[in-house]
Amino acid sequence: MDDINLHYRFLNWRRRIREIREVRAVRYQERYKRMLKNGDTLSYQGNSDEVGCYVAPRPLSKGNCYFEVTIMDTGVRGTIAVGLVPQHYKLDHQPGWLPHSIAYHADDGKLYNGNPVGQQFGPKCNRGDRIGCGIYADTSDAGLVTVFFTKNGKEVGSVVVPVAPDGLFPAIGMHSLGEEVRLDLQAEWGSEEEDSVMMVDSHEDEWARLYDVRVSGTLLEYVGKGKSIMDVGLAQARQPLTTRSHYFEVEIVDPGEKCYIALGLARRDYPKNRHPGWSRGSVAYHADDGKIFHGSGVGDQFGPRCFEGDIMGCGIMFPRDYVLDYEDEMDDWDAADVRPKQGRVENLLYLNDEDEEEGDDPEQEHEGRKVMVFFTRNGKIIGRREVVVPAGGFYPTIGMLSSGEKVSPFSNIIFRLLRGTVGFSMGTSLCVHFSIAWSLSLNNPVSVRSTSWPSVDSSEGLTPGSKGCR
Template sequence: MIRAACLSVWPIGCHLLYAVVETNKIHTSSLQSPILFLVNVVSVLLLQMDDINLHHRFLNWRRRIREREMGEVRPAQERFMRLLKNGDILSYQGNSDEVGCYVAPQPLSKGTCYFEVTIVDTGLRGTIAVGLVPRFYRLDHQPGWLPYSVAYHAVNGKLYNGNPLGQQFGPQCVRGDRIGCGIHSENPAAGITTVFFTKNGREVGSAEVPGTTEGLFPAVGMHSLGEVARVDLQAQWLLEEDESMMMVDSHEDDWGRLFDVRASGTLLEYVGKGKSIMDVGLAQARQPLTTRCHYFEVEIVDAGEKCYIALGLARRDYPKNRHPGWSRGSVAYHADDGKLFHGSGVGDAFGPRCLKGDIMGCGIMFPRDYILDGEGDSFPGALLPTMVVVTRVAICQNPATPNPMKQT
């Protein structure tokens, strides 16, 4: 049956087969067996097709190189999944069990090295993430979860740097807050890019990220119903506004003790675990208040979850895991409940609660005829400015002296 089929092909393709025989010099002895002859012809044709495919692949390869050299590569398009994009507004459209992610069409560069995202609505959980990712990042993962990506997550203030396990980085972000992300510097030789993040225009911190050949693209992730954010890919970070902060000395020398508190210029930020009542962040000044410097102030930059911020005066050897005012030899005003604690864990109603943006002050009203025998460490029983920080506060420089007739 096979022999008959092969023989039936013979008269139809004789001219084509003759051309193949002449071109490729198939041995004429194979013509005596139609099956062997056809096998040889098919093998030759397949080899020629492979050559044609290789030739086309080579031409395509040369074309891509030429387009890249001439800058004719088609511009990348923005990518997003489980999100609704209306102008510069992104809205989550998933079922809260799935991640939605947006990736901008162009990477950050020297000309455009910063972008911002404003939280319009935190939705059910406020799981909005802002950061940088490679061009073809998986859209079912939050930025920062996969390698070569980094992101600041609003829900917990953690930084995710190519790992699904984040590290405490900055304050939480809520409705109305602006989260910014930019590039400080790039080191192509080492393959490292330094990325920084801001909250409401103030730098939170920076991290080093492995760079990619195509650059890092702005990305926004969402993970719960009702989340809405506005993306500004043309935002500019006015460094001049923060230079005053950067130019201020770290002031670490002004602090005698810092426990789970980071001093950055005039900012104090809690960096502890915050899991129990013992996880206290304590900052105590090196020098006590005197007749020449008898007052200090603290501005609440971020109230955190419950605004557990307290400031007052305490002895030099005050326990590091106790709020000022709770133990003997201390007195403090607590922002969360407005109570005054004076050497006891039970406070008395004293003043109003303090929130974000409020300025709390503390001082000593020395009698007019008061004379110090010594100052600093030689001052017996000196009380040092002491505060507990659970978020970020700013130490006011050169605060105005309060009215001597007004109790502070």
């Protein structure tokens, strides 16, 4: 009899556990309306007359107190809202419109705090911007909590709000065709001191232009849509290559969906929606097909394809007597003015490969000095191309075009400029011994070392040589 009672008690215990799990599964379930969810991407699916809203399955807590949204597309009006709402918030209202909800709206930079009329709060947000929202859990008192908002990792402002009985749930609202965001419910938020350290380590200030590419910790990450050839993500260095800083490398950390990663050199005012190498004033080695693109959308077979873990490099072989009119100002970069002269840039790189554009002076094409641009893969030179340096110089440029692609100047991905004195004449062997190398490394941001580069004989092509000078 005791065995039978014990058996029934065990079955009843299992039933109760199953019921509790079912209740919890229903309780912690994401809700959304007039939105399409594909992985961590949310896109508006309404007719622009109706609001679409997403509510996360779990509220913010002390252990998970922050989330971020990256704007992939602003659509027609950019009416994207990011904030916190009660669990059973009505999905046909923007976050912040109804009581006990609060949200930062991208289209007007206003804060909506339980009211359809917003108050000016921060800057407007556009494509590529990151909007974050979090709570200071240690400041909660008597049913109140401090909610703060960020834009691109910097705090915009904060406000104290009452906490709903079930907590405050991350929410995203949209209200026009084409709007699309990427949601990161596991994003981390640090103190100003931690953020400052990250900025130094990531060398974000080394990049003059970041379009659809963001610096995320130690990564350069593509954040574009990746749906057409116009969705190029571009990262361009702040300084051009010079005789003192003439080579850089990138290691592929994540090839993404298609590995449409390109490494090369481009003029300073290079179009932001063109892959390096596609337009005049640029030359680039493309990882997905191993081709070199030299100012044209049609590439030439050049080297092997590159995959995850491969290191792609690019540099310039300057002639011994080469003098850059802006190089003396490189130590004081903020004072340097290396902007290309109007009317010269478009034809400087290309000599014969493209027809002259209307209004261009053919004589201007030959005013620049020729240099030899070379590319490497995993430390071995794979080829070179003679080009003309555009006015203002060639800037290290990285392009990406498919979802998930990531590169970084640290540990896993190395972006380094090897600095040294280079001297050679065309037709003779090249032997470079660098006395100083600047390597962006997580553990050693700046290092001093000696290194040798392969010797090069222009009559025999580019082949790796032994260490030291021949």
